[in-house]
Amino acid sequence: MIQVSNKRRLGRSSGAAAARAPLFRLSLALLLLLALVLSGCSDQANSGPPVPEGKNEISGYVVKRDKNRFLLTSYSSGQGRGTEALWIRFKGDVPLGGRVAVELEGDIRTSYPGMGQAKSARLLDSSATAGSARPESSAVAEALARYAGLRVPVIKETRLDQASGQWAVILFDDDASPRRERTARVKGLDWGFSSREDSTLFTGYVVRKVGGRYLLTAYNGAPSSGRAEALLIHTGKSLRPGQLVEAFVSGGIDESYPAQGKAEDVQAIETDRPSGAFLLPEQAVARALERRLDPPLSVPAVKDIRYEAGTKSWTILLMDSMAEDDGESTIEVADQ
Numbered sequence: 001m002i003q004v005s006n007k008r009r010l011g012r013s014s015g016a017a018a019a020r021a022p023l024f025r026l027s028l029a030l031l032l033l034l035a036l037v038l039s040g041c042s043d044q045a046n047s048g049p050p051v052p053e054g055k056n057e058i059s060g061y062v063v064k065r066d067k068n069r070f071l072l073t074s075y076s077s078g079q080g081r082g083t084e085a086l087w088i089r090f091k092g093d094v095p096l097g098g099r100v101a102v103e104l105e106g107d108i109r110t111s112y113p114g115m116g117q118a119k120s121a122r123l124l125d126s127s128a129t130a131g132s133a134r135p136e137s138s139a140v141a142e143a144l145a146r147y148a149g150l151r152v153p154v155i156k157e158t159r160l161d162q163a164s165g166q167w168a169v170i171l172f173d174d175d176a177s178p179r180r181e182r183t184a185r186v187k188g189l190d191w192g193f194s195s196r197e198d199s200t201l202f203t204g205y206v207v208r209k210v211g212g213r214y215l216l217t218a219y220n221g222a223p224s225s226g227r228a229e230a231l232l233i234h235t236g237k238s239l240r241p242g243q244l245v246e247a248f249v250s251g252g253i254d255e256s257y258p259a260q261g262k263a264e265d266v267q268a269i270e271t272d273r274p275s276g277a278f279l280l281p282e283q284a285v286a287r288a289l290e291r292r293l294d295p296p297l298s299v300p301a302v303k304d305i306r307y308e309a310g311t312k313s314w315t316i317l318l319m320d321s322m323a324e325d326d327g328e329s330t331i332e333v334a335d336q
Contacts, residue, residue, distance in 0.1 A: 298322040
C-alpha cells in the first residue's frame with residue numbers, strides 16, 4: 001500500500017509538472033528577454049556621451065618653443081582639470097610668453113599635452129600696458145626663464161601694479177602633483193635696453209668674457225632687427241657666463257653691434273632650481289655656452305631653456321645673432 005500511495009503521489013506530481021511546463025517556459029522566455037533589455041541598457045550607459053568634435057580654435061600662452069612647434073597652455077577656474085596643453089606644429093614665428101589664438105586643422109592627438117597642427121596663429125594684444133614700459137608677453141617670457149624647469153608651465157594670472165610698474169606672473173607646473181604655484185615679480189622693463197632718468201638699463205644673459213669686459217645678450221621674442229640685443233660692458237664686478245643680470249649703464253653708449261658702455265652697477269637676477277634638479281638654470285646655460293660648436297657662435301643669445309625631469313637633462317636653445325639664418329643650436333646638458 002505504501003508503494004501504491006507513492007505511485008499515486010508521483011503520478012499527481014508528474015501531472016502538475018506537465019501542467020506547469022508551458023507557464024515555466026513562458027517565464028523563462030520573459031526572464032531572457034528582460035536580461036537582453038538590461039544588457040542593452042548597460043552597454044548604452046557604459047558607452048558614455050558622444051565625443052564632441054575637436055575645437056577649431058584655442059587660445060592661451062606660448063610657454064615653450066621648439067623648431068616648427070610650440071607648447072600652448074591655458075587656465076580656467078571652472079570645474080575639472082581647469083587646464084589645457086597642446087604642442088602645436090606651426091612654421092611661423094610666435095613669441096615666447098605671447099598670448100595667441102590658434103586655428104587648428106586636422107586631428108588632435110589626445111595625449112597630455114596633446115598634439116595638433118595650426119592652420120594660422122595670431123598674436124592677441126601684447127602692447128605695453130599703462131604704467132609699464134614692458135608688454136605682458138615680455139613679462140611672461142621672463143617669468144618662464146626664471147622657472148625654466150617647469151615641464152608644462154601654465155600661466156594662472158598676470159597683473160600689473162600701477163604704482164610700482166611691476167608685473168606679478170603666477171604660474172605652476174601642470175605635470176607636477178601637487179601643483180605648487182610660483183609668483184614671479186618682474187620689473188616693468190623689457191629685455192635688452194630700456195631708459196632710466198640718469199642711466200640705461202640692460203637686462204640679459206652674460207654669454208662671454210672678452211678681455212676685461214663682459215658680453216650680455218637678450219632675445220626678446222621677435223626683435224624687429226632680426227637679431228638679439230647685445231651689449232659689451234666694463235664693470236668692476238666679477239660675473240659668470242650663464243648669469244641673468246641687470247646692468248645699469250651711465251654715460252654714453254657706443255651704438256655699434258654689439259653696443260659698448262660702462263656699467264655703474266650690475267645686479268644678478270635669481271632663478272629657480274627645478275624640483276629634483278641638481279643644476280640651476282644659469283649653470284646649465286653656462287655649460288651650453290662652453291660647448292665647442294662648428295661653426296662657433298659669434299654673438300650667442302639664449303632663446304629657450306628646458307629641464308626634463310625624466311631624463312635628468314637640460315635643453316638649451318642658442319642662436320647666433322650675427323648669422324643670417326639665426327644659426328640656431330640645440331644643446332643637451334646632463335643634470336649633474
